[in-house]
Amino acid sequence: MLASYIPILIFIVIALSLPIVGLAVGWLVRPSKPNATKLMPYECGVDPESDSRDRFSVRFYIIAILFVVFDVETIFLFPWAIIYNQLPIFLFIEMVVFLGILIVGYFYVWKKGALEWV
Amino acid sequence: MIENLIIYFLIPFIKIGAIVLILSGAIAYLTLLERKLIAHIQVRLGPMRVGWHGLLQPIADGLKFVLKEDIVPSKADALIFTLAPMISLIPAFVVFSVVPFGPPGMFEGLLRGILSRFLESASVERIVSNPIASGGFVTDINIAVLFVLSVSSVGILGVILGGWASNSKYPLLGALRSSAQMVSYEVAMGFAIISVLLYAGSLSLVEIVQQQQAGGWWYFFIQPVAFFLLLVCGMAETNRLPFDLPEAETELVGGFHTEYSGFRFSLFFLAEYANMITVSALAVTLFWGGWLPPFPNVPWLGFLGIIPPVAWFLIKVFLILYLFIWVRGTLPRFRFDQLMNYGWKVFLPIALGHVILYAAILAI
Numbered sequence: 417m418l419a420s421y422i423p424i425l426i427f428i429v430i431a432l433s434l435p436i437v438g439l440a441v442g443w444l445v446r447p448s449k450p451n452a453t454k455l456m457p458y459e460c461g462v463d464p465e466s467d468s469r470d471r472f473s474v475r476f477y478i479i480a481i482l483f484v485v486f487d488v489e490t491i492f493l494f495p496w497a498i499i500y501n502q503l504p505i506f507l508f509i510e511m512v513v514f515l516g517i518l519i520v521g522y523f524y525v526w527k528k529g530a531l532e533w534v
Numbered sequence: 535m536i537e538n539l540i541i542y543f544l545i546p547f548i549k550i551g552a553i554v555l556i557l558s559g560a561i562a563y564l565t566l567l568e569r570k571l572i573a574h575i576q577v578r579l580g581p582m583r584v585g586w587h588g589l590l591q592p593i594a595d596g597l598k599f600v601l602k603e604d605i606v607p608s609k610a611d612a613l614i615f616t617l618a619p620m621i622s623l624i625p626a627f628v629v630f631s632v633v634p635f636g637p638p639g640m641f642e643g644l645l646r647g648i649l650s651r652f653l654e655s656a657s658v659e660r661i662v663s664n665p666i667a668s669g670g671f672v673t674d675i676n677i678a679v680l681f682v683l684s685v686s687s688v689g690i691l692g693v694i695l696g697g698w699a700s701n702s703k704y705p706l707l708g709a710l711r712s713s714a715q716m717v718s719y720e721v722a723m724g725f726a727i728i729s730v731l732l733y734a735g736s737l738s739l740v741e742i743v744q745q746q747q748a749g750g751w752w753y754f755f756i757q758p759v760a761f762f763l764l765l766v767c768g769m770a771e772t773n774r775l776p777f778d779l780p781e782a783e784t785e786l787v788g789g790f791h792t793e794y795s796g797f798r799f800s801l802f803f804l805a806e807y808a809n810m811i812t813v814s815a816l817a818v819t820l821f822w823g824g825w826l827p828p829f830p831n832v833p834w835l836g837f838l839g840i841i842p843p844v845a846w847f848l849i850k851v852f853l854i855l856y857l858f859i860w861v862r863g864t865l866p867r868f869r870f871d872q873l874m875n876y877g878w879k880v881f882l883p884i885a886l887g888h889v890i891l892y893a894a895i896l897a898i
Contacts (some may be wrong), residue, residue, distance in 0.1 A: 442600045446603055450605065457607050458607075470700050472706075492573060
């Protein structure tokens with residue numbers, strides 16, 4: 417079975433060669449006349465005041481944490497869905513318990529305001 | 535030995551070469567199709583100068599991308615700045631290694647005809663009977679759906695790295711937005727796919743299509759809501775309007791690729807269109823029966839079998855791409871708080887409820 421992954425490796429190599437060849441060809445033919453103004457970070461024509469890697473909103477971190485929680489839950493459901501037809505009743509009850517815990521957490525997060533953006 | 539080389543290297547190599555060429559051409563002309571369609575929706579003509587009705591426009595664009603100066607801003611991280619567009623383009627292509635565009639055994643006759651000139655009949659039969667060699671797909675792995683989900687998530691990294699490596703304010707904001715957005719919609723997308731898996735009982739995309747053939751109904755007719763969820767989440771994942779906040783021109787200049795120019799920019803551009811095709815192909819495979827004609831088991835619709843399976847697949851992918859462009863031409867962009875609200879407070883509960891509902895129906 418492992419042999420069926422060989423074509424994927426070949427595909428990755430071919431896909432990798434496309435942008436590399438393109439960049440190499442472009443490097444040979446395109447002009448290159450840099451100057452200080454041209455290489456400045458774009459800020460609507462104003463000289464940049466500070467470093468751009470500044471602090472940003474904490475909400476992005478909250479979303480990232482929520483994503484990890486929910487995505488791990490989805491991953492648990494994949495094998496469950498595959499064998500569902502073999503043991504429907506048992507697996508349904510089990511899943512309701514499992515998702516019930518998730519849903520309680522979901523409404524807790526909602527009430528706490530973690531899903532509010534403004 | 536020689537048989538294995540042919541099965542696992544030579545034939546996949548030819549198939550992959552063909553797919554990459556066709557995909558590149560499709561992406562190039564998808565950009566033209568989009569410009570023409572949007573133009574006609576807005577009662578304009580669109581590109582008309584290069585070739586008949588602008589038919590050579592993609593080639594001219596491609597040439598120009600290669601010939602333009604490629605600027606690396608002085609404060610940028612040069613290595614990651616170059617790697618990021620590649621990281622976002624390559625996964626969009628690699629996903630096609632598991633997407634079936636034709637039934638198993640599609641190339642059986644062709645292969646037998648060619649190989650029997652060079653090999654003995656015993657080894658020809660061994661090659662032809664292997665599904666990877668004769669099937670209408672590059673390879674068939676038993677975790678294909680997970681593979682598609684994980685590989686296409688790698689593409690997000692390219693966007694984030696590109697925005698970060700630019701070391702400029704607009705790209706950084708664009709990258710942050712796109713990571714938050716893609717991450718929010720991926721959860722709902724996962725749930726939408728799980729409700730298909732409940733019925734299919736397999737992660738192999740080939741087998742999912744075969745299940746739809748055996749059942750006689752495309753999963754679209756059984757689970758239209760899941761299809762809608764997948765489509766909307768796909769639009770959000772590919773940064774298409776109405777979800778194109780990461781590159782919202784009116785707020786963020788160009789979003790995560792503001793600092794990109796020349797060929798590196800074109801890689802991001804290609805990646806977006808390649809991702810559109812990927813999402814459409816995935817939606818077609820999961821919900822519209824891949825290479826199957828509509829209602830494959832209804833006898834009096836048998837005449838639809840005249841159109842070859844690959845053509846059915848391509849027609850359906852084209853229809854979904856058309857829908858993508860149509861939506862872009864019709865709907866305005868969301869605000870960012872609306873976008874996050876829809877993702878977490880509307881689509882996630884719907885998707886979750888959908889899974890539970892269909893599991894309950896199956897259990898009864």
